[in-house]
Amino acid sequence: MxxxxxxxxxxxxxxxxxxxxxxxxxxxxxxxxxxxxxxxxxxxxxxxxxxxxxxxxxxxxxxxxxxxxxxxxxxxxxxxxxxxxxxxxxxxxxxxxxxxxxxxxxxxxxxxxxxYPSNPDIAMSSSLAMSAITLQDAIGYTLFATSNDDMKPNMNGVFFNFTEDHSDFVATDSHRLVRYRRNDIEVSGMMEPIILGKKALTQLKNILPADETNVSLEFNDQYAVFTFGTMRLISRLIDERFPDYENVIPLNNNNLVTLDRQALLGCLKRIVIYANKTTNQVRFKIQDNELFVSAEDLDFSNEAKERLFCEHDGEDLEIGFNAKFLIEILNNISSDRVTLRLSEPGMAGLLVPQDQPDTEDVLMLVMPIMLHNFSY
The missing domain is CATH 3.10.150.10 (DNA Polymerase III, subunit A, domain 2)
Structure with a gap:
C-alpha cells in the first residue's frame, strides 16, 4: 500500500x-x-x-x-x-x-x-463555542499559576466554570491565584465546572490558531473535547474538587497603587538578585506617591533598594511579597499600567491590569510574606 x-x-x-x-x-x-x-x-x-x-x-x-x-x-x-x-x-x-x-x-x-489504544467512545453532556483567541487568552493568563505539587491534584490544572452571566478560568497554587473572566461566551443552561490538566492545556495552546477561528468545546464528567479546523484534542479531566476561589478573593482592598508595569517589572528583576534565594522576599514601602522596593540577604550581606513613582490612593503601608511570583504575574499581563489593590500587611494583594476590554476581567492574587525587621 x-x-x-x-x-x-x-x-x-x-x-x-x-x-x-x-x-x-x-x-x-x-x-x-x-x-x-x-x-x-x-x-x-x-x-x-x-x-x-x-x-x-x-x-x-x-x-x-x-x-x-x-x-x-x-x-x-x-x-x-x-x-x-x-x-x-x-x-x-x-x-x-x-x-x-x-x-x-x-x-x-x-x-x-x-x-494502538482506541479513543474512548464518549457521550458529551455539555457543549459551547468560543473563538480561538479567547481560549488562547484564557490559557495564557492562567496556566503559569497552576500547581506542580502532585499532592494537590485539584490545583494541577485550570478550572473552567461556565455560567450564563460569565465564564471563569481560574488557576492557583495556593500562593497565588488568577481569575480570568469573560462575559462574551454564550452559555445556555447549567453546566458543571471542569478542571483541565496542565499538559493538555499546554498542547492546546501550542496548536490553537491566533485568530477568531471557532473552537467547539464538548465535555462530560470525565473528558473534554476541543475541535477546530482539522484538529481535535481529547483530554481526561482532573476528577477533584477545585478550591472555593471566590471566598479567597478579598473584597476590601481599597489601598490602591497604580504604576507602569514595565518599570515595576524591571525593578523587581534587579532587586530579586539581592533577595534571599529561599524566600525571594521583597519589601514594598508605600509613602505618598512613592513606592520603595527593597530586599536583603542577611547570610551574604547583600542589599538593594529602589524608588518608583506611582499614583497612590490610601494609607501608607509596608508589605512583603515573593518577587518571583510578582515577576511571573507581570510577565503575563499586557497592559502598560497595573494597579496593586492592598489592605493590610498580612492580607492577600490583588494585581489587575488598568486597561482591560469590556469583555474581560483579569484579576491576579498573590499572598504576602511576613516581613523581617529591617527597614528601608
Whole structure:
C-alpha cells in the first residue's frame, strides 16, 4: 500500500502532535503516531492515554490502511528533507515503512495499528463555542499559576466554570491565584465546572490558531473535547474538587497603587538578585506617591533598594511579597499600567491590569510574606 504527500504538509501536522508523545510511555506503542487512511484522508493520532490529539490531511493513496509509525524517527526524517512530495510504502507482513523522496529511501520499523489504544467512545453532556483567541487568552493568563505539587491534584490544572452571566478560568497554587473572566461566551443552561490538566492545556495552546477561528468545546464528567479546523484534542479531566476561589478573593482592598508595569517589572528583576534565594522576599514601602522596593540577604550581606513613582490612593503601608511570583504575574499581563489593590500587611494583594476590554476581567492574587525587621 502507498500514499503520497508533501514533506511540509505532513511535518506541519506531526509537529503539532509531537508534544503529546510521552518520554516514558506506559505502553511502548505510544511512542508512535497512528496513521489511518480512508478515502484519501489521512488521520494522524498522538496520545499519552490522558491527552489525545488528532489531525486530518488529504493525501494521494491507492488503498485504505492503518499503521503505527515511530514518531521521533519520522519527525527527524521529514525535518531534514527539503520541500518535495514523498511516498510512503507499507509492507503489512512486516509493518516496514519505506519513505521515498528525491534524495533517497528510508526504511523504518512500524507496528500493527490494532495494538494502538482506541479513543474512548464518549457521550458529551455539555457543549459551547468560543473563538480561538479567547481560549488562547484564557490559557495564557492562567496556566503559569497552576500547581506542580502532585499532592494537590485539584490545583494541577485550570478550572473552567461556565455560567450564563460569565465564564471563569481560574488557576492557583495556593500562593497565588488568577481569575480570568469573560462575559462574551454564550452559555445556555447549567453546566458543571471542569478542571483541565496542565499538559493538555499546554498542547492546546501550542496548536490553537491566533485568530477568531471557532473552537467547539464538548465535555462530560470525565473528558473534554476541543475541535477546530482539522484538529481535535481529547483530554481526561482532573476528577477533584477545585478550591472555593471566590471566598479567597478579598473584597476590601481599597489601598490602591497604580504604576507602569514595565518599570515595576524591571525593578523587581534587579532587586530579586539581592533577595534571599529561599524566600525571594521583597519589601514594598508605600509613602505618598512613592513606592520603595527593597530586599536583603542577611547570610551574604547583600542589599538593594529602589524608588518608583506611582499614583497612590490610601494609607501608607509596608508589605512583603515573593518577587518571583510578582515577576511571573507581570510577565503575563499586557497592559502598560497595573494597579496593586492592598489592605493590610498580612492580607492577600490583588494585581489587575488598568486597561482591560469590556469583555474581560483579569484579576491576579498573590499572598504576602511576613516581613523581617529591617527597614528601608
Amino acid at each position: 502507498k500514499f503520497t504527500a508533501s514533506t511540509s504538509t505532513i511535518l506541519k501536522q506531526i509537529q503539532m502532535l509531537n508534544g503529546v508523545i510521552p518520554n516514558n510511555p506506559s505502553m511502548p506503542i505510544l511512542e508512535n503516531f497512528l496513521f489511518e487512511i480512508q478515502g484519501g484522508l489521512l488521520k494522524i493520532t498522538a496520545s499519552d492515554m490522558h491527552t489525545t490529539i488528532i489531525s486530518e490531511i488529504n493525501v494521494e493513496a491507492d488503498a485504505d490502511a492503518n499503521v503505527a509509525i515511530p514518531a521521533r524517527m519520522l519527525t527527524d526524517t521529514l525535518k531534514n528533507l527539503p520541500e518535495q512530495p514523498v511516498t510512503f510504502s507499507i509492507d503489512f507482513d512486516t509493518y516496514t515503512i519505506e519513505i521515498a523522496s528525491d534524495n533517497g529511501r528510508y526504511k523504518l520499523a512500524g507496528e500493527n495499528a490494532e495494538d
